[in-house]
Amino acid sequence: MSKVQTSIENLKINLGEAPAAAAEKKTTRAKQAKEIKETSLNVTEADWERVLLMKNSNPDMVKIRDVRESWRSGDTLPQAKFSKTEALRMWKRFSIERREQTLIDMVANTPKNYTLIQDEAALDTMVELMEKEPIISVDTETTGLDLFGIDHLVGLSVTLPVADLHYYIPTRHDEGKQIPNDVVMNKLRPCFENPAIGKVLFNAKFDTHVLINEGVRLNGLAADAMIIMWLLSEDLLSYRLKDLATKFLKEPSDTFAELFGKNCKFNTIPLDIALAYAAKDTDLTWRFYQWQLSHLSKDKLKEVHTLYKTVENPLVEVCINMEQTGFIVDTKFAKEYGDILKAELAEAEAELWNYFPKDINFNSPTQLKKIFYEDWQLPDISKKQSTDADTLKRLNDEVEHDGIKTLLRYRELTKLVGTYVDKLPNNIKEDGRLHGGFKQNGTVTGRFASNNPNLQNIPTLARRLFIAPPGQIIFGADYSQIEPRVLAHISGDEHFREPYNKGIDLYATLAAKVFKKPIEECGDGTKLRKMMKVGLLAVMYGTTMRTLAKQLRISVEEAEQFIEDFYISYPQVGLWIKSVWEQVKRDEFVTTMYGRKRRFPGHGQQAIQYDKLAKEICERLGVEKLPSNIWAFKKELPYKLKRAFQDVKGKVERVRRMAVNAIIQGSAADVMKLALIRLDAAATTLGYAMLATVHDEALLYVDENITVEEVDFLEEAMTGACTLDIPVKVDAMFTYRWGENELNKKEWFSRDKK
């Protein structure tokens, strides 16, 4: 048996897979169950794509492809009469064979310039070469993803592009000769911490956290290929390096889970396999980055490249800082508050039993649906037997049922307890802090996303669990009305800009103008002002008249009149929106203020089809303007035409809404990202820590004795992040406990100190 095959056999034992001979004997139920379980895993789109790639070399695979297509289309193909189970078994057999074969091939074909570093002399040679490189690629291998918890580094790979050498340095593998971890870290530290040596990574945030745990602060991030990819194509299904390499470099590459199984830890991988896998990571990262650069240098992507260099790349450090800081959670308070809420919940539940039959689960929409619409025969307002809050409220308006009211209260409480008050403390790590994730590439528009846990959707009532460490406070700075301001700036509407330039209330001014009422009747708290707020959102997000009517509890005709009046008062806004529709029809993408793109491939054709059918409808009816409800014309328009138009209309209007929204939301996100970079720099000079961002606000931990000058300095970092044609306003907030007793700047500095 060759060395490679020995490694594979060892690996199989590590993976818990019995050798082939033993497998045949044992066919217990448990084992079958396990097999089914494994079979159901990992049959992803990417798997199937690879099956298609391999079909020429293995005719059997064609059958599997056919089976899959037949599942999708809902027919059975005559040449592929397999049950789903049989097909999955075939897939399983194939993938295990392939996995083994891939590993054998991978090790056998390990490139000559991949080197395993197992002794200090070799490491010294590598470091010497590394110091001559202007830019290198780095990647880490770990036991898992819980970096603030149990998981840690087991080895790292480095690519030296000039020398064309690729290394893997194992430090904590279970078996094989290795250099002690601290020795490796000490030797790498000077180069890794030297900002003059550029680093190219794939998901740099992850590796930087890993290295921080080892006492090394990676500096000089030159590029994060994952973030660049997202700027080049914001809505790919997968942003895994291996999938991208397969897709764009035309180099079929398997992900870790595909090669080793989902539950495998990297420290169990034999070193010869680890080298072939891990050195390829940095090799691919570097090559992928070069491929990206070849695109970014094109004229039409210059702006995107600039956006990357000036915003997204420096922002990676800010994300790392926010995640490192982490929130302090008041666990004692969480417990007390949880108990109070649970008592209220028990009360609500006891009350619910007065109205609902025994043994029903109030958390189950399926069961509630049956009671509301079958047993109680309530009118189906939503037309889909919904039991959501909106429907329940409207139902209650009609039938006045205490059970419905209590159910709403029950829902509120279960959400608060079950998702936040009880659950958030579970995320606290050994350092006593909660480190949520901030993903700068988490959305298609450019906004941040947050997870594990999501810190961007904490309800006001649950925010009070988050506190500042002793001697510090939470400082918040949020942009006031950033999205309407962006609209005012981009649309160039003088009237729309007026309230901002004069420093008066936007919504009151808009309402007065649109409703033709004196401004006194549109002030704070008035109905007209509230209506205007909803109306402006509808304009920005492209709400349909039907929904707007529902929200404002007015008729569809009144809603149409409302929006028409708005466009008469603010004609440039309407013209700008139409210009966006034209842009997206022509280019199939739109661009934010800072050059971020949102793409809508295929929209051009759809828009042309839309125009064609719209024209036909107008001609048949002999009208200029497309009627809002074509279904009213029962005889005048053939069903087929109406149906075809409705189809394309839905798609085209959806893209139009998304395009308008992407520019507004995306530009606001650009501004916020710039602001975060400046804030991070300002915070660093003051010795403060970035904590979080919630779309239009940034949170920091600062000294409770922060000075007015320091606050001015932080505020300026935000206000100075952009220059719009109108003023930008930032509101500062000071508190010991998030969401509670929040003071503004004036209040904070004039408060009575205890």
Place this chain on the structure above:
DNA sequence: CGGCTGGGCCAC
């Protein structure tokens, strides 16, 4: 059991 989906709901 573990993955997946749909309904519901929190934030901006």
Place this chain on the structure above:
DNA sequence: AAACGTGGCCCAGCCG
């Protein structure tokens, strides 16, 4: 015939 943009998490219920 009909859906307001961007997200993530929890629970039921289903599947293999």
